[in-house]
Amino acid sequence: MSARVRDVVRDVVAEVAPDEVLLLDRLAPLDEGRVTRLFERGVRAHQDLLDCDHVDVTAPVTPVVWLALDEAARRTACRAADRRTPLLHHLFRRTPRPPPAIRSLTASQLDAVRHLVRDRARSARLGEDAAATLADAVTCRLSLELTDAG
Numbered sequence: 001m002s003a004r005v006r007d008v009v010r011d012v013v014a015e016v017a018p019d020e021v022l023l024l025d026r027l028a029p030l031d032e033g034r035v036t037r038l039f040e041r042g043v044r045a046h047q048d049l050l051d052c053d054h055v056d057v058t059a060p061v062t063p064v065v066w067l068a069l070d071e072a073a074r075r076t077a078c079r080a081a082d083r084r085t086p087l088l089h090h091l092f093r094r095t096p097r098p099p100p101a102i103r104s105l106t107a108s109q110l111d112a113v114r115h116l117v118r119d120r121a122r123s124a125r126l127g128e129d130a131a132a133t134l135a136d137a138v139t140c141r142l143s144l145e146l147t148d149a150g
Helices: 005-016 018-027 032-041 043-050 061-084 087-092 107-123 128-145
Strands: 002-004 101-103
Touching (some): 005 128, 061 101
């Protein structure tokens, strides 16, 4: 089973920072790769793209969660690709890659995601309590449907 990064981010943001859902709505027409690049560069640099008269481009939670989940999804996808496809085929394939999905996670992978979210939240200066709350919300959302039973 897998979940799209966008869907998990929306659920977590709606719970933890509902005032940032408008930002996600503005990003809806963009593919996940483009949203990731926007957050990596900083949304503030792309205000014109988002028509940010009505969007808080300083939204701290959305980029933290998006980038952490994107990284987690790419890590699990790379591990799966390394097991299933030869390296050269993986490197040189011509077909566009679909956006990363968050695949079933083991308990240790889920714990790694928790630490990743917490570290990114601290780096974004959300504060210790907010970082812990955010990491718990992401972990809870992922564990609802993605954690392996064994």
